[in-house]
Amino acid sequence: xxxxxxxxxxxxxxxxxxxxxxxxxxxxxxxxxxxxxxxxxxxxxxxxxxxxxxxxxxxxxxxxxxxxxxxxxxxxxxxxxxxxxxxxxxxxxxxxxxxxxxxxxxxxxxxxxxxxxxxxxxxxxxxxxxxxxxxxxxxxxxxxxxxxxxxxxxxxxxxxxxxxxxxxxxxxxxxxxxxxxxxxxxxxxxxxxxxxxxxxxxxxxxxxxxxxxxxxxxxxxxxxxxxxxxxxxxxxxxxxxxxxxxxxxxxxxxxxxxxxxxxxxxxxxxxxxxxxxxxxxxxxxxxxxxxxxxxxxxxxxxxxxxxxxxxxxxxxxxxxxxxxxxxxxxxxxxxxxxxxxxxxxxxxxxxxxxxxxxxxxxxxxxxxxxxxxxxxxxxxxxxxxxxxxxxxxxxxxxxxxxxxxxxxxxxxxxxxxxxxxxxxxxxxxxxxxxxxxxxxxxxxxxxxxxxxxxxxxxxxxxxxxxxxxxxxxxxxxxxxxxxxxxxxxxxxxxxxxxxxxxxxxxxxxxxxxxxxxxxxxxxxxxxxxxxxxxxxxxxxxxxxxxxxxxxxxxxxxxxxxxxxxxxxxxxxxxxxxxxxxxxxxxxxxxxxxxxxxxxxxxxxx
Ligand code: G6P
Numbered sequence: 026x027x028x029x030x031x032x033x034x035x036x037x038x039x040x041x042x043x044x045x046x047x048x049x050x051x052x053x054x055x056x057x058x059x060x061x062x063x064x065x066x067x068x069x070x071x072x073x074x075x076x077x078x079x080x081x082x083x084x085x086x087x088x089x090x091x092x093x094x095x096x097x098x099x100x101x102x103x104x105x106x107x108x109x110x111x112x113x114x115x116x117x118x119x120x121x122x123x124x125x126x127x128x129x130x131x132x133x134x135x136x137x138x139x140x141x142x143x144x145x146x147x148x149x150x151x152x153x154x155x156x157x158x159x160x161x162x163x164x165x166x167x168x169x170x171x172x173x174x175x176x177x178x179x180x181x182x183x184x185x186x187x188x189x190x191x192x193x194x195x196x197x198x199x200x201x202x203x204x205x206x207x208x209x210x211x212x213x214x215x216x217x218x219x220x221x222x223x224x225x226x227x228x229x230x231x232x233x234x235x236x237x238x239x240x241x242x243x244x245x246x247x248x249x250x251x252x253x254x255x256x257x258x259x260x261x262x263x264x265x266x267x268x269x270x271x272x273x274x275x276x277x278x279x280x281x282x283x284x285x286x287x288x289x290x291x292x293x294x295x296x297x298x299x300x301x302x303x304x305x306x307x308x309x310x311x312x313x314x315x316x317x318x319x320x321x322x323x324x325x326x327x328x329x330x331x332x333x334x335x336x337x338x339x340x341x342x343x344x345x346x347x348x349x350x351x352x353x354x355x356x357x358x359x360x361x362x363x364x365x366x367x368x369x370x371x372x373x374x375x376x377x378x379x380x381x382x383x384x385x386x387x388x389x390x391x392x393x394x395x396x397x398x399x400x401x402x403x404x405x406x407x408x409x410x411x412x413x414x415x416x417x418x419x420x421x422x423x424x425x426x427x428x429x430x431x432x433x434x435x436x437x438x439x440x441x442x443x444x445x446x447x448x449x450x451x452x453x454x455x456x457x458x459x460x461x462x463x464x465x466x467x468x469x470x471x472x473x474x475x476x477x478x479x480x481x482x483x484x485x486x487x488x489x490x491x492x493x494x495x496x497x498x499x500x501x502x503x504x505x506x507x508x509x510x511x512x513x514x515x516x517x518x519x520x521x522x523x524x525x526x527x528x529x530x531x532x533x534x535x536x537x538x539x540x541x542x543x544x545x546x547x548x549x550x551x552x553x554x555x556x557x558x559x560x561x562x563x564x565x566x567x568x569x570x571x572x573x574x575x576x577x578x579x580x581x582x583x584x585x586x587x588x589x590x591x592x593x594x595x596x597x598x599x600x601x602x603x604x605x606x607x608x609x610x611x612x613x614x615x616x617x618x619x620x621x622x623x624x625x626x627x628x629x630x
Pocket of ligand 1: 322323324325368369370371372373374377420421422623624625626627
């Protein structure tokens with residue numbers, strides 16, 4: 026959600042912290058701030074809105090000091106304002122925080138009764154006030170931080186900076202990730218390794234419940250019980266953390282364009298070209314599984330919805346699928362022959378992580394499909410499968426979706442073979458189809474100019490309806506989600522057959538209806554639904570293939586995709602789902618990579 030960073034450096038840190046915050050801005054951009062220790066005193070600058078506002082402020086009013094902490098915010102408690110922006114300061118301590126302090130009201134009342142005066146509506150200020158009051162009572166900075174941490178309930182990552190302490194940051198991880206970076210006579214803290222990548226490639230990940238005392242000479246790490254502990258140092262591949270737009274106008278454009286190359290390379294990790302099988306990590310198998318449970322949020326949830334069709338069709342495996350924020354609260358019935366699969370690009374989504382913790386110990390195996398292998402979800406699952414998409418920065422997920430689909434397709438095929446549901450020949454045919462995906466996705470991307478023109482009128486719409494059947498229903502949902510996220514046009518998706526049960530009342534000449542309908546077994550039925558829309562003057566855009574257009578009759582607007590086997594169609598139709606939203610957003614002039622109110626990594630429930 027929010028991004029935090031801390032540096033004990035050799036040089037002026039404000040510009041370096043600003044740069045690190047840029048790399049964390051995908052986590053939130055409601056406000057940003059930096060605090061430093063300058064000549065022994067705490068100093069800070071904070072600004073509402075994107076980082077650029079803080080950057081402007083620093084030009085006019087620079088911040089000096091070689092040690093500091095910084096924050097980019099996605100508002101939870103208290104709206105976006107300077108007063109609510111981090112770092113929060115109380116007396117001799119400043120704090121940056123990612124997460125939620127659940128008992129902040131109780132602490133706030135207690136501190137107010139002691140005379141503390143609060144200047145924000147945030148839960149974070151409570152942490153600063155509590156640590157500040159402990160310092161006033163004579164505790165050392167480390168003691169004040171440790172005692173404060175002991176009083177906090179909730180999920181968080183924190184960094185404390187103290188006046189009079191030019192060589193000290195105390196940080197803690199409970200529920201939200203935190204990485205410590207090791208430099209030469211410099212030390213760093215960040216919400217993820219991405220933030221630290223330009224400064225160091227040596228990173229230690231704090232474990233759940235850890236806290237650490239950081240000085241320029243190193244880090245002392247303590248576990249949840251307070252015992253000093255050792256956590257391994259990892260070398261990160263700096264190439265993998267490159268986050269530039271490579272000449273594209275937006276990260277989203279770059280990430281859409283990367284899909285063919287990513288899919289091609291990523292498949293190689295599961296099925297090398299030199300053999301015709303699928304390799305999965307030892308211990309992962311589906312032969313003894315009686316039911317799959319799939320849990321995710323947002324775009325990852327739609328990838329699971331596509332995969333449900335695949336697992337049922339190609340592996341004969343019953344699948345139960347749920348949105349993570351609902352799953353835990355409905356008393357799901359779990360069995361020790363179930364396999365649970367959690368899908369998450371970031372691997373940090375709080376709802377998905379909580380759902381994973383809920384099933385642990387109650388099912389045979391807990392599998393995750395993630396983009397970040399050092400994430401909490403990856404680390405807490407029995408087996409983590411990387412999607413190998415590389416850093417995804419655009420808040421609207423694109424390449425992670427198709428890369429998630431690919432890993433789930435690999436699992437479905439292998440499950441089909443292991444369970445005897447697919448013959449060797451059927452398996453080989455489907456695997457060959459999967460290998461052809463990158464080429465077809467590239468062909469779909471080539472329709473960009475056509476999509477750009479089509480979206481000119483779409484960008485004037487107030488509402489848009491997306492329809493699809495079978496595997497195209499989740500694609501319609503993904504198309505509607507993308508459009509809402511980045512163009513702010515209200516969009517809904519319906520299973521095409523459900524149209525007549527209510528949404529048809531919405532159809533009139535002003536309602537664009539986008540229909541995903543490759544020429545597959547369900548095509549005729551979807552076309553009947555399209556006729557129902559056209560009979561009521563709805564503005565149809567049919568996305569299909571050559572055979573589909575030959576059979577569909579007169580259609581007002583069409584977008585032709587390559588003809589592909591049914592199994593791989595979701596990959597190809599993901600491209601128009603993404604690109605329609607992208608070009609509509611461009612026509613409307615919205616902020617494509619950082620749409621309002623959203624954050625890429627949602628680490629609060
Ligand atoms: C946020 C993002 C979405 C993403 C969802 C799940 O809402 O804006 O793009 O699909 O979180 O994120 P995850 O990292 O778990 O895939």
